[in-house]
Amino acid sequence: MKYSNYVIELKKENHTFLFNTKNNISLKIENKLLDKIDKDNHIKSEFESFLKSQDFDEKENELNKMIELFRKRDETTLRIIILAHGDCNFRCKYCYEKFSNCTITSQKTGIIDFVNQKLSEKNFEDLHVSWFGGEPLLGYRDILDISKELISISQKLGIRYHADMTTNGYLLNRTVLDRLVTECYVKTYQVTVDGSREGHDNQRILKNGHGSYDRIMKNFKNAINLEFQFHVMIRLNVSQENYKNVEKFLLEDAQVFKNDERFLLLFRNVGDWGCGDRKEGYEVKRFESDVSFELSKSAIKLGYRLFDDFVFRSNYSSCYAQKPNSYTIDTKGNLLKCTVSLYDEENKIGELGNSVINENNQKRWVHSYQFDSKCQKCQLLLVCKGGACPKRDIFNETSFEEKCFKMRRNIMNNFELSICSNNINYELKAD
Known part of the structure; x- marks a missing residue:
């Protein structure tokens, strides 16, 4: 069975770990079990049936379905x-x-x-x-x-x-x-x-x-x-x-x-x-x-x-400023998007008591889930969502390559931390 493109596989000495970024379910599989699966069709069938029940298999239009869920x-x-x-x-x-x-x-x-x-x-x-x-x-x-x-x-x-x-x-x-x-x-x-x-x-x-x-x-x-x-x-x-x-x-x-x-x-x-x-x-x-x-x-x-x-290894992780229905209100009644860029004019989208929203500033921050072509086939896309922080793009703080490197490193580190803390949903053993 072919795994979904959005399943991350990490092989260790005694176990293989699978992280399903479509539904945030993780597996810890004893490598001895994987050896048995290679040799026994009955065990292989049961294993693949379980994986399908947890949505680890590849399906049509996965990315579009996930974008619909995010929206x-x-x-x-x-x-x-x-x-x-x-x-x-x-x-x-x-x-x-x-x-x-x-x-x-x-x-x-x-x-x-x-x-x-x-x-x-x-x-x-x-x-x-x-x-x-x-x-x-x-x-x-x-x-x-x-x-x-x-x-x-x-x-x-x-x-x-x-x-x-x-x-x-x-x-x-x-x-x-x-x-x-x-x-x-x-x-x-x-x-x-x-x-x-x-x-x-x-x-x-x-x-x-x-x-x-x-x-x-x-x-x-x-x-x-x-x-x-x-x-x-x-x-x-x-x-x-x-x-x-x-x-x-x-x-x-x-x-x-x-x-x-x-x-x-x-x-x-x-x-x-x-x-x-x-x-x-x-x-x-x-x-x-x-x-x-x-x-x-x-x-x-x-x-x-x-x-x-x-x-931070789940597909729930995303910056609040990217969301269309997220608003920051300061003590003067200004409507903002980001709590870090508090003093930048690009961050202000309106005022309390005034129904007019600055749509140009709003669009700078809101994530449309229209991903860069470089991101389309990336296994980490459902967690990264094209980059965590719109502020970095708006103010040209980092290049695409630097942003991608940091996001990939952080996400993979968090998978490793899940392994270290044994924060895993299911453990499959050979016996």
Whole structure:
């Protein structure tokens, strides 16, 4: 039987792994079983029947069918990213943002009206709200108020409501987390911890110049004692200055949440994300080569769970800015596409209270699934979708070849991480 072009095969010493990017199902097959299959037609027939039942075989018009599926997903989900506050209580050495002491309070009515308008235009099945900043928890009261309204709207329309938050974690105490989860349905959090105390406090400094590590770790320890369901993605931004502290963190302080399935790790190199309000020289030394993959493998060996191998090898992975029904709302009521290019005119597509959308800017960001001819036959296309970040294309930040190389490397690394963590759907043995 011929595998689909979108099935990735990785051969190891004792096992062969198959990753089906059409449905994100993975197999771990003992090589002894494959030897038996070559010699026994009955076993071969059963094996191929199982593969067909899991859609591993080649079918007609696979790419067109998957594009139709992707478009349906995009059309049925309304994604709203809200910058809940314009300021931050941190001044991190790699931050790209510019800060102002302004809240989202004056935009609350506009946000509710905008969401109501969008929900009336299409038959959405999901409303996904993401809280961002500045530091979103500086706008905690507004988050409570807006969430209450949006949840009520969703319930009346019979659509599913989801929420997540990117926060520095400093204000995420037990009471706040409790209310966010139970009242606002914020079930997923991204919190950055840049290694042990020394490394973290060098890079993620409070506005007053003090360290932030101890308070964040205290909040994590309190969160562990809460019984309800949520997930915390702990992001570790790695530079030349904190690499050893990241290793130390895994061996020491991070042990407190290692056995709690609600906590997942995510490693990333510190990148050149822009300067924002940072003064010249207020920065960290970056690595030229990727170090996140080796740190991820080390974390798996130590017993930690990773966010990457759960998400970034699946065909659900794609940039929110590419989606036609994804909108970012800042504290001034501007409608944007990207949370990184906050200050670029190409990123602005409209304003709250004004129904006119800048279609030219919108088209720059939205992914049409009309792939480059170089991508058409690539096995990784259903995960890559022609490139993860439209920002890189809009501002000519990388060539096609460089973008392709990085995407291929990252996706294949995530398949390897799945193997390392044994995050596999089915295991087929010879006996």
